[in-house]
Amino acid sequence: xxxxxxxIALAVSTVIFALRPHPETGLSAPWIPLVRRIxxxxxxxxxxxxxxxxxxxxxxxxxxxxxxxxxxxEPTYLEQLYAFGAVDRSPEERVVSVxxxxxxxxxxxxxxREGENVRWFPADDLPQLAFDHNxxxxxxxxxxxxxxxxxxxxxxxxxxxxxxxxxxxxxEAVLQKPLxxxxxxxxxxxxxxxxxxxxxxxxxxxxxxRLYRYNETIELVDNGPLGHEKTGSTRVVx
Amino acid sequence: xxxxxxxIALAVSTVIFALRPHPETGLSAPWIPLVRRIxxxxxxxxxxxxxxxxxxxxxxxxxxxxxxxxxxxEPTYLEQLYAFGAVDRSPEERVVSVxxxxxxxxxxxxxxREGENVRWFPADDLPQLAFDHNxxxxxxxxxxxxxxxxxxxxxxxxxxxxxxxxxxxxxEAVLQKPLxxxxxxxxxxxxxxxxxxxxxxxxxxxxxxRLYRYNETIELVDNGPLGHEKTGSTRVVx
DNA sequence: AGCACTTAGGGTCGCGGTGACCAAAACCCT
DNA sequence: AGGGTTTTGGTCACCGCGACCCTAAGTGCT
Numbered sequence: 001x002x003x004x005x006x007x008i009a010l011a012v013s014t015v016i017f018a019l020r021p022h023p024e025t026g027l028s029a030p031w032i033p034l035v036r037r038i039x040x041x042x043x044x045x046x047x048x049x050x051x052x053x054x055x056x057x058x059x060x061x062x063x064x065x066x067x068x069x070x071x072x073x074e075p076t077y078l079e080q081l082y083a084f085g086a087v088d089r090s091p092e093e094r095v096v097s098v099x100x101x102x103x104x105x106x107x108x109x110x111x112x113r114e115g116e117n118v119r120w121f122p123a124d125d126l127p128q129l130a131f132d133h134n135x136x137x138x139x140x141x142x143x144x145x146x147x148x149x150x151x152x153x154x155x156x157x158x159x160x161x162x163x164x165x166x167x168x169x170x171x172e173a174v175l176q177k178p179l180x181x182x183x184x185x186x187x188x189x190x191x192x193x194x195x196x197x198x199x200x201x202x203x204x205x206x207x208x209x210r211l212y213r214y215n216e217t218i219e220l221v222d223n224g225p226l227g228h229e230k231t232g233s234t235r236v237v238x
Numbered sequence: 239x240x241x242x243x244x245x246i247a248l249a250v251s252t253v254i255f256a257l258r259p260h261p262e263t264g265l266s267a268p269w270i271p272l273v274r275r276i277x278x279x280x281x282x283x284x285x286x287x288x289x290x291x292x293x294x295x296x297x298x299x300x301x302x303x304x305x306x307x308x309x310x311x312e313p314t315y316l317e318q319l320y321a322f323g324a325v326d327r328s329p330e331e332r333v334v335s336v337x338x339x340x341x342x343x344x345x346x347x348x349x350x351r352e353g354e355n356v357r358w359f360p361a362d363d364l365p366q367l368a369f370d371h372n373x374x375x376x377x378x379x380x381x382x383x384x385x386x387x388x389x390x391x392x393x394x395x396x397x398x399x400x401x402x403x404x405x406x407x408x409x410e411a412v413l414q415k416p417l418x419x420x421x422x423x424x425x426x427x428x429x430x431x432x433x434x435x436x437x438x439x440x441x442x443x444x445x446x447x448r449l450y451r452y453n454e455t456i457e458l459v460d461n462g463p464l465g466h467e468k469t470g471s472t473r474v475v476x
Numbered sequence: 477a478g479c480a481c482t483t484a485g486g487g488t489c490g491c492g493g494t495g496a497c498c499a500a501a502a503c504c505c506t
Numbered sequence: 507a508g509g510g511t512t513t514t515g516g517t518c519a520c521c522g523c524g525a526c527c528c529t530a531a532g533t534g535c536t
Contacts, residue, residue, distance in 0.1 A: 182514070
């Protein structure tokens with residue numbers, strides 16, 4: 001089964017989500033960082049951060065590396081989204097892109113050097129992007145919204161401990177709709193994914209809320225075909 | 239952003255499901271075809287059908303083509319599963335495999351020339367396969383089972399029209415558990431995905447069941463990022 | 477013809493989860 | 507001390523689902 005030269009370039013791109021106040025509503029909403037292309041094709045258009053896969057790194061490692069290089073971000077969550085392989089996605093060259101999606105905390109997003117070539121945009125209000133990247137972002141947004149309801153990815157937007165209101169606000173930001181505080185509490189309590197700590201947060205002019213942490217002994221519903229083993233050198237911080 | 243030679247081979251493999259009676263229980267269950275490798279690495283091991291992506295064909299087209307070439311099958315359903323890209327998946331060469339999963343009807347599976355190099359196995363009882371293919375099949379099976387509950391993929395195992403009992407038996411075969419006939423009926427009826435025809439099936443020694451067909455006007459819940467547009471020359475038969 | 481048999485198809489009922497809404501608790505600030 | 511604000515718990519109607527029962531309508535046998 002000898003193989004001829006394929007001349008198919010293998011790229012990795014990542015849709016990175018962080019939560020920030022939306023410029024219009026003022027409510028927290030998903031934002032993503034884009035990089036401005038400085039070469040053809042689609043020169044000067046905004047595009048997803050990405051790059052080529054090195055010969056001796058896994059796809060996930062490539063995604064994490066490109067993320068770090070272009071936006072200086074280390075995600076708290078990273079998952080494969082889809083492999084895009086239409087023949088005419090890129091003019092001239094044949095490029096297959098394996099796209100990942102990632103979540104970062106707001107404080108991490110602050111650190112990312114924003115400038116002429118990297119800028120954050122509200123995920124629901126993007127300019128026309130290079131390649132098929134608008135379609136990709138829409139799909140990533142759909143996955144984020146469906147998955148936040150049955151998985152535990154909201155933790156990736158939060159610190160080690162958090163109040164139920166903070167967790168609820170993450171869900172509200174992702175789903176873009178208000179949730180009943182009391183019902184939300186019961187849901188997460190009965191799901192068993194949360195463990196109450198002994199501490200509460202004082203200082204607000206209201207009843208001090210309890211701090212919770214995630215129950216590490218519970219499995220994620222769906223963490224892909226590779227289960228839990230981290231491949232290669234990727235380290236997902238908790 | 240000049241790119242060096244990557245020397246990463248891009249392959250496509252497919253997990254093909256058909257329903258057949260299980261050798262032990264006798265009940266209908268998922269089977270998949272495997273091909274025997276005739277070259278290193280993993281020579282003489284069973285493996286998923288697949289091959290290299292041609293420079294000017296989409297990933298989906300490549301999957302459909304390899305399917306046809308190796309097993310003479312045309313799937314009624316074809317969807318991307320995952321891109322596997324660990325560095326050491328294949329000894330020697332660096333191979334990234336975009337894996338698809340497909341559904342074929344039992345009568346189609348009959349046609350597939352079975353022989354020394356192609357054989358069907360019960361999906362839950364496989365030998366040790368080449369590469370990471372055991373993991374891949376397990377993941378595909380998981381996807382099939384979760385998706386049959388909220389999507390309409392069961393139609394891919396059936397003909398144009400079918401009775402509710404036939405549809406239920408497909409679900410039972412996939413989920414490997416019996417379902418209540420009355421409750422199943424209400425579920426699919428209230429979902430609106432089915433349209434009753436005027437015909438019934440006579441000949442059985444019992445009340446003749448009505449034939450149904452799928453409601454084409456209803457959208458699939460999740461058909462991937464590319465929506466419904468068929469890319470390239472892939473023709474998925476109905 | 478009539479009866480037995482078999483599957484189709486419909487009815488009922490209890491349970492659990494969800495959402496809408498209300499009420500109390502606990503803290504801060506004035 | 508009292509008002510304001512958020513947390514936290516309670517109630518209740520509703521819906522979907524599963525378990526279970528019953529009737530409908532054919533075939534084939536006697």
